[in-house]
Amino acid sequence: xxxxxxxxxxxxxxxxxxxxxxxxxxxxxxxxxxxxxxxxxxxxxxxxxxxxxxxxxxxxxxxxxxxxxxxxxxxxxxxxxxxxxxxxxxxxxxxxxxxxxxxxxxxxxxxxxxxxxxxxxxxxxxxxxxxxxxxxxxxxxxxxxxxxxxxxxxxxxxxxxxxxxxxxxxxxxxxxxxxxxxxxxxxxxxxxxxxxxxxxxxxxxxxxxxxxxxxxxxxxxxxxxxxxxxxxxxxxxxxxxxxxxxxxxxxxxxxxxxxxxxxxxxxxxxxxxxxxxxxxxxxxxxxxxxxxxxxxxxxxxxxxxxxxxxxxxxxxxxxxxxxxxxxxxxxxxxxxxxxxxxxxxxxxxxxxxxxxxxxxxxxxxxxxxxxxxxxxxxxxxxxxxxxxxxxxxxxxxxxxxxxxxxxxxxxxx
Amino acid sequence: xxxxxxxxxxxxxxxxxxxxxxxxxxxxxxxxxxxxxxxxxxxxxxxxxxxxxxxxxxxxxxxxxxxxxxxxxxxxxxxxxxxxxxxxxxxxxxxxxxxxxxxxxxxxxxxxxxxxxxxxxxxxxxxxxxxxxxxxxxxxxxxxxxxxxxxxxxxxxxxxxxxxxxxxxxxxxxxxxxxxxxxxxxxxxxxxxxxxxxxxxxxxxxxxxxxxxxxxxxxxxxxxxxxxxxxxxxxxxxxxxxxxxxxxxxxxxxxxxx
Ligand code: SF4
Numbered sequence: 001x002x003x004x005x006x007x008x009x010x011x012x013x014x015x016x017x018x019x020x021x022x023x024x025x026x027x028x029x030x031x032x033x034x035x036x037x038x039x040x041x042x043x044x045x046x047x048x049x050x051x052x053x054x055x056x057x058x059x060x061x062x063x064x065x066x067x068x069x070x071x072x073x074x075x076x077x078x079x080x081x082x083x084x085x086x087x088x089x090x091x092x093x094x095x096x097x098x099x100x101x102x103x104x105x106x107x108x109x110x111x112x113x114x115x116x117x118x119x120x121x122x123x124x125x126x127x128x129x130x131x132x133x134x135x136x137x138x139x140x141x142x143x144x145x146x147x148x149x150x151x152x153x154x155x156x157x158x159x160x161x162x163x164x165x166x167x168x169x170x171x172x173x174x175x176x177x178x179x180x181x182x183x184x185x186x187x188x189x190x191x192x193x194x195x196x197x198x199x200x201x202x203x204x205x206x207x208x209x210x211x212x213x214x215x216x217x218x219x220x221x222x223x224x225x226x227x228x229x230x231x232x233x234x235x236x237x238x239x240x241x242x243x244x245x246x247x248x249x250x251x252x253x254x255x256x257x258x259x260x261x262x263x264x265x266x267x268x269x270x271x272x273x274x275x276x277x278x279x280x281x282x283x284x285x286x287x288x289x290x291x292x293x294x295x296x297x298x299x300x301x302x303x304x305x306x307x308x309x310x311x312x313x314x315x316x317x318x319x320x321x322x323x324x325x326x327x328x329x330x331x332x333x334x335x336x337x338x339x340x341x342x343x344x345x346x347x348x349x350x351x352x353x354x355x356x357x358x359x360x361x362x363x364x365x366x367x368x369x370x371x372x373x374x375x376x377x378x379x380x381x382x383x384x385x386x387x388x389x390x391x392x393x394x395x396x397x398x399x400x401x402x403x404x405x406x407x408x409x410x411x412x413x
Numbered sequence: 414x415x416x417x418x419x420x421x422x423x424x425x426x427x428x429x430x431x432x433x434x435x436x437x438x439x440x441x442x443x444x445x446x447x448x449x450x451x452x453x454x455x456x457x458x459x460x461x462x463x464x465x466x467x468x469x470x471x472x473x474x475x476x477x478x479x480x481x482x483x484x485x486x487x488x489x490x491x492x493x494x495x496x497x498x499x500x501x502x503x504x505x506x507x508x509x510x511x512x513x514x515x516x517x518x519x520x521x522x523x524x525x526x527x528x529x530x531x532x533x534x535x536x537x538x539x540x541x542x543x544x545x546x547x548x549x550x551x552x553x554x555x556x557x558x559x560x561x562x563x564x565x566x567x568x569x570x571x572x573x574x575x576x577x578x579x580x581x582x583x584x585x586x587x588x589x590x591x592x593x594x595x596x597x598x599x600x601x602x603x604x605x606x607x608x609x610x611x612x613x614x615x616x617x618x619x620x621x622x623x624x625x626x627x628x629x630x631x632x633x634x635x636x637x638x639x640x641x642x643x644x645x646x647x648x649x650x651x652x653x654x655x656x657x658x659x660x661x662x663x664x665x666x667x668x669x670x671x
Contacts, residue, residue, distance in 0.1 A: 380532075390537055397538050399478060400518065404535050407493030411530050 015100070016124065022097035027055055030277035039226055039258040046248045047236040051276045054093070054239075057127045064241065067189065070131035072117075072146070073139045074298045075162060075330055077322040079308075080183060082202035082242070084190040090238035091128055092299060093117050094278030096393035106149060111364040112393045113273060114142045121153035131155060133189055135182065137162045139334040140367050158185045164336045166327050179323040196315050203308050203318070209242045212249040213304045219253060220293065221352050223260040227269060227292025228282045234300040235276050265412040266293035268349055270375075271360035271368045273299040278393045281360045281401075288405035290356075290412070294348050296341070297360075298332060333367035341371070342378055349384055356385035356412045358405075363392045385411050414471045414670065417459065418663030419452050419486070420495070420656075421479030424516025424544045424629060427659045428455035430463055433667060434502050438463055439656045444516070448479045474666035476658055478517070488669065490662040493522060493533050499661025500625050501528035503651050509621045512611060512640075513658070514628040516544040521615045534614050540579050542610035544629055549579055550603055553586050554596055558633075565600040565635025572602035582606065604636045608643035615644070623647045627657040 031048055034040065053060040061068065064087040071078075071090055081088035093116035101119035102110075120126040128134070137160040138144040147157045160178045163171035187193055216233060219225045233252065237245050267290045274281055274297055285292055295301050306329050310321045331341035345357065357379050361369050372388050379386045387408045389401055415437065420427040426448065427441040438459045442451050460467060475486035476495040490498075492515075500511040501524055513520045519542050523532040540546060551558040565571075572594050576582040582603075589599050607630075624646050630636055631654030641648045651657055 385532075400535070400537060403478075403492055403518075404533075406491035407530060407533060410491060410494045411532070 026097045027277050043252045047232050050236040050240045057125050057130050061130050067132040070134045072136045075137045075326050076135050077326050079202040083199040084186045092275045094275035109364045111142050112362050166335050167337045175327045176323045205242050209246045212246050224257045231300045234303050260291040264289050264291040266291050266354045267356045267358050268354045269295040269358050272362035272365040275299045284401050289409050293354050333371045359388045361390040416471045416663045416667040417473045418659035419475045420659035421477040423478050426451050427656050429656050429659045430459050431663045448482045471670050472666050474662035476662040488666045490665050495661035496658045497522050497530045498665050499657035508625040511625045514630040542607045546579050561600050562634035564597050565604050568597040568601035571605050572598045574602040574606040604639035608639040612643045626650050627654040629655045
């Protein structure tokens with residue numbers, strides 16, 4: 001072995017050790033600050049434990065003891081995986097510390113979520129690497145190129161081509177075909193055919209989850225649970241087994257009620273995803289004295305895809321209903337015909353008397369960034385206040401953001 | 414009823430004493446790590462020159478980046494609301510658009526006819542177009558920044574400075590110097606580039622015909638004329654542009670007390 005190769009390898013190992021230490025530290029700091037909050041309650045411990053599993057991939061694997069399917073974005077029908085014996089979970093990361101592992105591998109202005117997820121493939125052990133299958137819908141350009149960037153670092157990747165026009169017959173048909181294709185791939189991996197009864201039972205399990213998520217949202221609209229805790233709970237939904245999660249949310253619904261502070265005006269949070277341990281935006285909004293009464297994040301309220309109601313119980317009927325529900329109810333800005341997103345926000349603002357919108361953009365997340373200009377105009381024209389906060393996972397701009405949020409709060413009072 | 418306002422900014426700490434809406438005393442010192450000591454020193458100096466004691470004050474309001482560091486503040490006011498209040502009062506209730514150039518940030522604030530903030534924009538991580546930008550130029554050109562206004566106005570053909578990044582602008586200035594570009598032209602070019610940057614920041618905000626400018630660099634006449642050209646609006650500068658924010662904080666406190 002020549003000296004140069006040896007020292008490079010040595011450096012890589014040192015970097016890996018350092019990054020792992022930093023990730024641990026980043027997680028610990030965020031967990032500590034969450035537990036120190038005035039509105040912390042023991043009911044939340046479960047959700048924090050689930051989110052902590054991100055840095056203990058082996059424990060994560062043991063917990064489920066089934067093939068793991070890692071998914072990007074919210075358009076992939078979870079029920080199909082469950083019915084075929086997989087544990088489906090979202091591959092999303094809010095870790096800044098891990099991003100060093102992707103530097104030099106992707107453009108510097110890559111969406112932070114992609115940077116963090118990609119970096120996980122360069123750890124010796126991660127949830128991403130333990131996945132038996134990874135499913136990536138081609139939502140934004142980053143996701144479309146992600147399989148190529150991940151290369152041979154993943155065990156197996158399946159791409160779902162997402163039609164960008166969803167409200168047309170053509171688009172819907174196309175997505176149903178993609179769902180059928182996914183079913184085939186899953187059957188090959190599982191070594192068995194999809195069973196209609198099992199699919200129906202998975203649908204039921206998820207229906208209970210959508211139901212409690214709906215109740216949790218109501219609790220939040222009433223001002224009895226903060227935005228940060230709601231986001232934490234929804235984040236955990238993306239990782240854990242749906243039944244355990246549903247039970248734990250029921251306990252929160254039963255026991256928890258910490259009313260928001262009297263003078264904190266309600267705001268609505270929209271834009272790029274917020275994922276543990278990067279809760280910068282929601283924490284700063286609360287620190288500035290506002291209450292996040294609702295959000296439209298794909299890592300929080302947008303997880304609520306709604307009930308699956310079939311009128312045709314054949315396998316085709318169920319698959320078609322599932323496909324349509326995951327596609328049509330999704331207001332991801334990667335769709336070209338996305339008027340529902342604006343409508344949903346305006347409806348929520350009107351019904352719940354929320355006066356301001358905080359639009360969060362992760363630098364490099366183009367779909368949300370592009371829509372932000374139209375949203376600013378539309379929201380202001382409807383008489384609401386609007387502020388755009390463009391940031392990333394780093395902490396250096398916290399003070400600057402806080403100043404803007406504090407002033408934004410004053411405009412709402 | 415006298416109130417004091419302290420603006421603990423990133424470039425300077427400014428202290429004012431006001432009686433209702435009348436400015437009685439104002440002084441600024443450059444920011445140093447001893448935030449609290451400097452603020453207290455300025456307060457003492459103000460009290461002494463007005464021949465009053467601290468217990469005669471109706472209160473002290475703090476604003477600016479370091480607002481939470483000052484332990485004796487009776488009220489903390491965010492800098493955008495303070496700026497708006499100060500500009501509104503000092504303009505005799507006529508200001509509707511205010512641009513503030515601070516040490517580290519630029520703010521464009523829109524006010525309603527009753528002086529409330531209706532909208533604002535503020536730069537994020539980048540320091541381009543701020544007081545720091547001028548400090549950088551001051552060092553490279555070796556010309557005190559207070560001379561910039563006068564010198565920039567002498568330029569017949571402002572240099573092109575394209576970078577919106579402070580660091581890159583620095584290397585652009587270096588290369589302009591290396592080809593012996595006249596410093597008047599470099600300074601005028603800097604003013605133009607800052608004005609362009611501010612106009613981009615204002616972006617979607619509807620700007621009134623008349624814009625009020627404050628913050629330290631507001632005293633720079635060359636910058637004012639570049640902004641006038643770039644924004645195609647009249648720019649009015651407050652007589653003591655550095656103190657509007659501290660004034661506003663004190664005014665908000667005295668309104669609350671009064
Ligand atoms: S939609 Fe935005 S946040 Fe989601 S992966 Fe694409 S760029 Fe990233």
